[in-house]
Amino acid sequence: MKKICILVSILSAILILVVYKNVNSPLNPSIITRATIDLPIKGDWTVNRYVFAGDSSISMEEARGMVNKKAVFQGDRVIFNGVTCKNPNFKVKVVDSDVYFENNYKINPDSLGINQKQVKVITVSSNNNFFDDFIQINDNLIMRYNDGLILFFTRDGAENDKSVLNNINEKDSKIITSRKQNDSTYKSGLLLGLKYKDEDTGEYSYRTLWISSSYNKISPVLQRKNILVPRKNGFWEIGINKKYDNNLDRDLIWGAPLMKNNSEKHNSNTVVRNIKNTTSQILFVGTDYISLDNQEVYYEDDEQKTKNSYFSMLPLDNLNGKSMEFSKAFNVKALNMLQISTEKYLKKLNKSWGNVNLNDLNTNWAVTRRNGRWILRGRINYGDFDIVYAAPNKILTMYDDLYPSFDVIKKEVPDMVDTYTSPNKDFVVVLTETELKIFKLSNRTNLKLETTFKLKPGEKAVMSEWTTGSYVNVWSKLFKK
Incomplete structure (x- = not known):
């Protein structure tokens, strides 16, 4: 009889413990493991230079208006020019600079001040819907191409970084001609x-x-x-x-x-x-x-x-x-x-x-x-x-x-x-x-x-x-x- 009582007590304790763990109660604290997301681009970035490469429907005045605009890259959203991509996914490709710029834009990367042999192309999407492409030149410099206009962004806080300044040594905007146009x-x-x-x-x-x-x-x-x-x-x-x-x-x-x-x-x-x-x-x-x-x-x-x-x-x-x-x-x-x-x-x-x-x-x-x-x-x-x-x-x-x-x-x-x-x-x-x-x-x-x-x-x-x-x-x- 004593053994039966001990066995019932153990089973009761186990049952109480299971019920307790699965009941929502202020007395039952929930412990959630936080996911660590390693973003290829993080933080705030500011447009500080633009270049026209080929024909564009964008006016010079509109291009000037893009200077000092910010792009924000967070784990749950990417924001640029008033448009937000929620729950973004990032795909990264490492490409040969000469091949990529020639095939896609018909220009030489040297004409943009880009001397890296390789760059990263980062595609941002959400629920399989394309949002934008960003080309990462280095840790502190990215660019974006749209309708013949190239925008250069520097990471906030990296203004004095020499590696950035070497790549944007021409502060004023300019118009370059693509090889196709040439x-x-x-x-x-x-x-x-x-x-x-x-x-x-x-x-x-x-x-x-x-x-x-x-x-x-x-x-x-x-x-x-x-x-x-x-x-x-x-x-x-x-x-x-x-x-x-x-x-x-x-x-x-x-x-x-x-x-x-x-x-x-x-x-x-x-x-x-x-x-x-x-x-x-x-x-x-x-x-x-x-x-x-x-x-x-x-x-x-x-x-x-x-x-x-x-x-x-x-x-x-x-x-x-x-x-x-x-x-x-x-x-x-x-x-x-x-x-x-x-x-x-x-x-x-x-x-x-x-x-x-x-x-x-x-x-x-x-x-x-x-x-x-x-x-x-x-x-x-x-x-x-x-x-x-x-x-x-x-x-x-x-x-x-x-x-x-x-x-x-x-x-x-x-x-x-x-x-x-x-x-x-x-x-x-x-x-x-x-x-x-x-x-x-x-x-x-x-x-x-x-x-x-x-x-x-x-x-x-x-x-x-x-x-x-x-x-x-x-x-x-x-x-x-």
Whole structure:
């Protein structure tokens, strides 16, 4: 009996102890172990410098207003510029400085005063929602990038730290240009398509020149046979082959992709314009259309003769298609300008509309080169005339501006017959009757002859396509291949 009482007493004590530990009572103190959180960035940080790196929608005034603003990093929140991230999570990556700044911002870290080989990229998020990225340069210096604006923060209390001062040795804000922008501003190239007529055979031949400049250095002029034109689905090559049948020669105009674009499985075969008893010469090649001057031929008295010349503007993807109507190339109002131009020409000749067919007129037009620009020409039975209309739109040519003006360049090069200015206004290409001359354009006003290239007699342009930035390197490699 005594043993049973002892056993009951022990069980009762254990039961009381268990109940006591699990009952909320002021007599039952709760002991909680405090979690220790090791934050990669702690405390208060102050913006003391800003730098514009590239284009930005942020104004200079807004950037100045960021100076002296604080970023607060605590265990339960991160606060900056009036925005709070509660219960933040931090992810830290150690990256190579040169690689990171080049890949993400296209700038050299040295231009920011950052000489560390590695930096930490700290991503702040909450519940898998991104908040911000901060780049930690050292223990006392971090930076933040947003919309072309870089902000530098120093840890409060570290103002006298030499390691910080070495990294922010330029207290005033400045504007730096990203390498991408530099490339765009200081690299430009011209694909210039040319044609010339062989005086012995009377046949036209075509070639393409590649003229480029990189950081004010003109590269040697490159050339290749036929017309090389950049298109949305890759580069195409355009050419003309002669074909002889029934004592007549005619021209086969062809176009073919120079390189296969993985995203375009179609359009990989050569397109050929095969019109019987017709010779053609190329007047203009754009990224989507080709302008031709055609003549029907016939055989008489042991001699090939011509009749019925006409213009045609054809899509490169369908060289056997119908000539594009003038009104569709531009707009309905343009057709009215075509009629006005025709009337002016007829009046000059003292002729009437007579047998001029408006429908034929709408397709009998061309793009050709004169006085440093692409112009529009129409054709009727009485001859060819200028169409009084704005310069060809971007469907036909993307860029066709001159700087300085044609007259200014003509004063410098009196024997000039044609000219082109790069979009970056860093060099000018001039064509004379015998030479192609390349001038550096300093301060956008002064022409300095850099190099010359010999032209064929009577050689003239049928295409001009410009590019800038990183595409200059891409086009150069492609052209060299």
